[in-house]
Each structure stands twice: as C-alpha cells, then as structure tokens.
Amino acid sequence: MKLFLGIDIGATWTRLALHDGSSIVRKVVFRTPRETDSYCISNAIISAIRSELRDYVDSIAAVGIGSIGPLDLRRGIIVGAPNIPAKRVELARPLLEELRKPVYLANDCVAAVWGEKSFGAGKGCENIVYVTISTGIGGGMIINGALLLGKMGNGHEIGHTVVDVDRRLRCNCGGYGHWEAYCSGANIPRFASYLIERVPSIHEYRSSKLYALWEEGKLRSEDVYRLAREGDPLARLVVSEITKLNIAGFENVVNLYDPEVITVGGSVALNNVDLVIEPVKQAIESGRGIVTEPPRLVPTPLGGDAVLLGAVAIAMDPPPQLVKLLEYLSSL
Ligand SMILES: [Zn+2]
Incomplete structure (x- = not known):
C-alpha cells in the first residue's frame, strides 16, 4: 500500500x-x-x-x-x-x-x-482561489491550472492588500489599511476598540454587552460575532464595518484573479458563515464592484x-x- x-x-x-x-x-x-x-x-x-x-x-x-x-x-x-x-x-x-x-x-x-482542487470545491476547475480568515488572512491561487507562487513562494499575501484607504489602523507587517489589520481573528478586537472609541453617541450603547466586555478589556473576536447574532446593537455595528472591508477584500480577489470558484476557510469564517461568508457571497454575486462574471463563493467543504x-x-x-x-x- x-x-x-x-x-x-x-x-x-x-x-x-x-x-x-x-x-x-x-x-x-x-x-x-x-x-x-x-x-x-x-x-x-x-x-x-x-x-x-x-x-x-x-x-x-x-x-x-x-x-x-x-x-x-x-x-x-x-x-x-x-x-x-x-x-x-x-x-x-x-x-x-x-x-x-x-x-x-x-x-x-x-x-x-x-487540496481544494484534489478533494474539495475546486474539483474539475482550472481557476480556484482559497481565502482563509483565521488568526490572519491569506490566500492561495490556481489560475489556468497553474499554482501561483512568486519567487520564494510567498506570493498572494492578500491579507496585506489595502482595503481601508483612510489607513486608520497599522498592520503587524508595518503597513497601513491592510485587510488583515481589521478583519482577522487577531485584529477584530483592535478594530472594534477603534470603532467603539469613536462612536459619537456611545452613551446610547451603555447596556451593550459588547461595550461591557470592551470596558473590561476582555473583548475577543468570537464575542463580536456571537453578540451580533444575539442582536447586540454595538456588535452589529462593528460586524457591519468588518463586512464592508471583507467585501472590499473579496472584490480585489475577484478583480485580480478572475476565479471560477472562491473557497473560504479559517476559523473566523467557518464559525460564522452567516455573518462572514453570506454577506460577501451576496455582494459578489450581485456583480457590483467586479468587472468579470461573478465566481461561486463557498465555505470550504474540507473544513478545518x-x-x-x-x-x-x-x-x-x-x-x-x-x-x-x-x-x-x-x-x-
Ligand atoms: Zn500587512
């Protein structure tokens, strides 16, 4: 064997x-x-x-x-x-x-x-993009059947593309406005803090559980999504800001690579398909902001x-x- x-x-x-x-x-x-x-x-x-x-x-x-x-x-x-x-x-x-x-x-x-091409949602496809939203954000691409790599194998660091032209947050890599600095598991609490500190009518959110966690310094990315799902208004506001930037990131991916299928993995995306993947899927499938035929966008069937x-x-x-x-x- x-x-x-x-x-x-x-x-x-x-x-x-x-x-x-x-x-x-x-x-x-x-x-x-x-x-x-x-x-x-x-x-x-x-x-x-x-x-x-x-x-x-x-x-x-x-x-x-x-x-x-x-x-x-x-x-x-x-x-x-x-x-x-x-x-x-x-x-x-x-x-x-x-x-x-x-x-x-x-x-x-x-x-x-x-793996997506061999075992997953990319079977039979020649143009596949895998995006992970986890501790960080990254991507892998097969275009016209060829695996894209770069000179040392570090190509396609899509997490470090600019999605915030106001460059509000600095990324761990030193750059400003990078997708990963706002929407990855490690950085969502930081982006949430940035937003909470700047909400003009923050006193209206005093009863928010998200606000309480933030005040205690205990905010984690999973809390943001859990509380948004429970209807916490401040958490919903934060999630809607994250979603805007996720859509920008995926629009960049579609416009750069013209894939047939985008598969999305990573714990932040897979644990929150309804709040992370679904809104992006709807935006991409609407065709607004992209210059090619929309690809299929699916959570990876390979999971973790x-x-x-x-x-x-x-x-x-x-x-x-x-x-x-x-x-x-x-x-x-
Ligand atoms: Zn970066």
Whole structure:
C-alpha cells in the first residue's frame, strides 16, 4: 500500500495525516513547539513519526507540508515568521534525511488551494482561489491550472492588500489599511476598540454587552460575532464595518484573479458563515464592484482540514510550479 504523509504546521498546532489516496488512515496532532531552536519543529515532527507512525514509514511514498510563512522554498525553511519564536526554522532537509522520501514544502494557503482542487470545491476547475480568515488572512491561487507562487513562494499575501484607504489602523507587517489589520481573528478586537472609541453617541450603547466586555478589556473576536447574532446593537455595528472591508477584500480577489470558484476557510469564517461568508457571497454575486462574471463563493467543504488535506494533495500530486522552486530536493 502506498501512503502519503501530509503535515500542517500552524502557529499553535502541528498536524500530521497519513492518507492512502482516498481517506486519512492516521492523524497525529501536537502543539507546535515554541522555542528559538531552528530544529525544534522538525525534531517534534520526526519524533511523532518515530513513535506514532513507525509501522507505516516504509509505505510512505512522499511528504507534503503546508506551513505558516514566510518561507524560503529554495532552502526549505521558514524565515522570520511573526507568530513563532524561532527566526529560522529548518523543515524540509531534516525530514528528507530522516525519511529519504521527497518532501514538498508549500505555504499553508497554497497547500489548501491544491487540496481544494484534489478533494474539495475546486474539483474539475482550472481557476480556484482559497481565502482563509483565521488568526490572519491569506490566500492561495490556481489560475489556468497553474499554482501561483512568486519567487520564494510567498506570493498572494492578500491579507496585506489595502482595503481601508483612510489607513486608520497599522498592520503587524508595518503597513497601513491592510485587510488583515481589521478583519482577522487577531485584529477584530483592535478594530472594534477603534470603532467603539469613536462612536459619537456611545452613551446610547451603555447596556451593550459588547461595550461591557470592551470596558473590561476582555473583548475577543468570537464575542463580536456571537453578540451580533444575539442582536447586540454595538456588535452589529462593528460586524457591519468588518463586512464592508471583507467585501472590499473579496472584490480585489475577484478583480485580480478572475476565479471560477472562491473557497473560504479559517476559523473566523467557518464559525460564522452567516455573518462572514453570506454577506460577501451576496455582494459578489450581485456583480457590483467586479468587472468579470461573478465566481461561486463557498465555505470550504474540507473544513478545518483544508491545509492538512492540501499537504496530502501536494504529496500525491506535486504541482510542477512548486517542484521547480524546491532546490533542496536535488540533495535527495
Ligand atoms: Zn500587512
């Protein structure tokens, strides 16, 4: 039996899936080590393989990795990721040396869009965009059948496109007005604070639960959506401001890439399909603000496994555009 190992490396969780071509055979999940050592993540993956997947190692034909970035695909490493302590993380080489099988590294959203084509809503399509709204905002694109990557594999950072021309908030990357700085899980509380501090008639919202949480300094992104759903007027106001910027972000995506289908993943979007995805879907399908035929816009059918199954898909069917960039493979 031929097996494929998919690895999803996130800022919080690392997940491994052994796949036999039709379904996941084994899954291993552990916390991503938060140390400054360049090998801490690859060592943790190798020890998980040795202890949990020992019996399957000989059957593994190839490994695919979907990782947080930024990446240097040529060398197979993560470089200067804002969400983990290690400045440089060696990923591909240690796994190549351990398993002696091809190891294909890609950005997490790039992996997810490839998975969408193999297993998800992009089956049979040549033009697919995957957008994640999670801790951050990111995207992966397949256009005319080709995976888009950029010179080091960091292309298509759509979370860092400008959606607020007034540039009210500064993004973690240093830029102003970026989509991620307003609408991602990590930044929604900050945008909510900005809005609450500037509501002219804020005294009218004194009974708002959102206002109370904000005053206590305990506001989280999930509260904003939960309270909006419960009818809290201040939460609804914040959600409507977030929605405007989400629509701007998706309009940019449609006008830039002209996709047949956009699939949306990430916990913020998938936990709030009614308040995050539905309004964007309606706006895009209306055709206003876009210069092409509207694409289908759907929550990813792969759910929380979008990146993991994407990593599996990359191992099963490595995209030629990606393989060309992975110079480290020549050391196999
Ligand atoms: Zn940015």
